[in-house]
Amino acid sequence: MESATTAARSILTNLHEVMASRANAQAKLNQVVDIIGENLDSEVCSIYLLREGMLELFATRGLEQSAVHVTRLAIGEGLVGTIAKNVEMLNLAEAAAHPDFLYRPETGEEKFHSFAGVPIVRRERAVGALVVQHVEPRRYADVEIEALQTVAMVLAELISNADLIDEHDSLSASPHFVDPQQLSGLPLVKGLAAGHAVFHQPRINIEHVVAENTEAERQRVYLAFDKMREQIDKMASQAEFGVGGEHEAVLETYKMFAYDEGWARRINEAIDSGLTAEAAIERVQQRTRMRMRQIDDPLLAERMHDLEDLSNRLLRMVSGQVGTAATMGLRGDAILIARNLGPAELLEYDRRRLKGVILEEGSLTAHVVIVARAMGVPVLGRVHGLRGYVREGDEILLDAQQGIANVRPGPAVIEAFESRSAKNRERQATYAGLRDVEPRTKDGERVSIYINAGLRDDVPTLNMTGADGIGLFRTEFQFLVSATLPQRDRQTRLYRDVLDAAGDKPVVFRTVDIGGDKSLPYLRGDDDGQDDENPAMGWRALRLALEREGLMKAQARSLLEAAAGRTLYVMFPMVSEPWEFDAAKAVFEGQMEFLRSRRKMLPEQIRYGAMLEVPALAEVLDVLAPKISFLSIGTNDLTQFLFAADRSNPKLAERYDWLSPSIMRFIRRVLRNLDGHDIAVTVCGEMGGRRLEALALIGLGIRRLSITPASVGPLKEMVCKIDTREITAAMDRWLADPVPDLRGSLIAWAEERGIEWE
Ligand code: PEP
């Protein structure tokens, strides 16, 4: 290794002068081949660069000079074309014995037997090749290949600074990155989107490759390693990725790589050879990438992504570019690519520029998906190996209805997508036309359809959809988008704006549901619930709010002031026992007293409600019922607790069906237990926004749904086509003696009646 470093170092020292000189680009390339040739003692050194899709001999020492700018090879043609096509080095004792060998008489290369070539890579794409040749047949030593690869990095910088290549005129690493690809996944937020890939954590472009001061570069890497390790340890304790299942495995791998001494040592050696910290990290990563590519093992490929992630993280630390794509001038048609995201991270994106999201993980009720739904951004999740097929800037047609994403689509796919988009627009227009239609069933039952919201920007959809009101305003979204705890006046302003915009329509404000997968950076500490092993079942929502009394009081006061002179609907999340409801209500009543004593204007009336998300509450509804005006069934949490299946665990995302007899019977029992009480019951979980699930809920007796705004039109359309007596009878029948496939039975039922259910 020592000599690899020395060889590369002496070349780099000489190249440094060339790079800094004022010579023109061609003269520089001529000097480069001389320097490499001399230092590696090679009889031939040549540089091929990509021009107009062909690899052209740009400079050589040892081959015929008359071949320069004359010899041109297509991608995949000859040894040079093969190196560029595969982005892989070749090391051959006898070049002519290789099946891809192609003899070009004008070069005069017949006397040279051995051949070693490495790709020149820019932004992960081959833009040329650097080749050495010898008369004597021999395989090149690893140290020589290493030196060539390091020099190829410097060349990549030189040719890009000198505009010697067209950045768009480059090749991709493998057919995975060149050919059109159709990826499939789980539609998490339905919709269509066309745009270009943007990585949530963008790759860093390395500006300088050759170091001025090796010691300084070493220090920069040490510091970056420290920071990165700290960040990974923190991630493990704060569950940035959520907890459980795959996340933990990922974090374990991250930790293993972050503390891997071998990795750090190899970066150090690359610095010794004269590279900057950034270039050294990239150099080591390139080498690993090439080695891994030779191993065809999906598990290893997965681990490779982890190391890529980490290497990228280290690059960002060292270069000081630590933001995500959200803060780096997002393009106007971004299709965001990530392993997973937190809801707060997604909220950082400009919703006008963000057209779609594709995740390797994700589940239907993870809060990031709920946020995306609120933002009206289609999401495709569970796309395995996603980052192995997509590159920054690739064109993508996302069909999160059918569950596919077409990367680098061909003309036929584009045409089909456009026709689907046109149909989609037509359908949207039909739904928009239902704005003023009352959702009433064929037998005259009025079904109330409310929307779920959480941001100021969501409120206009209330009028656009003609929904009956806001059935769930997730107040914690404001907390998630803030860098600090929102002060009372900011809260009041938001609530007042929402009420003003809603006009006569009711708005149900849910008090903050922080915790679980909605963690707040500024609320962290020993007491923020983030150390819980199971945050979704931990210190969150009302449990946290009741103990952080200051937070709850501030929110209560803000809501009361905002609703002065009007009706305030307030709802408490995660009520597990009736006393929690009493305690929360008491905070509001206390604030009322305070405002009254100050002679402030009060709400005309307050209606208190509870969310039913914890199954235990269902057993004491008789105790709770006299205290509340309304109950909202939060099926996202309720089902995760009923099934003991973490709602954000991607491995369980497809395991349990909302249309299962257990959930259906549970909800029906809740309704029956509330018979005779004057309590409005709503379902506000994500399932209510899906037509088939809504159909089943109506069959159980639910008459109020609070759903994502995009589902209002489709639901209105369906409601108008059903007869509640019929669906109630069918549900009773199916639940009395559960059919094996309730979903299938509902589909058949809907289709027999010409009711669209998708
Ligand atoms: C629910 O749990 O169903 C719900 C509506 O609340 P959230 O999704 O915000 O937890």
Ligand code: MG
């Ligand atoms: Mg909930």
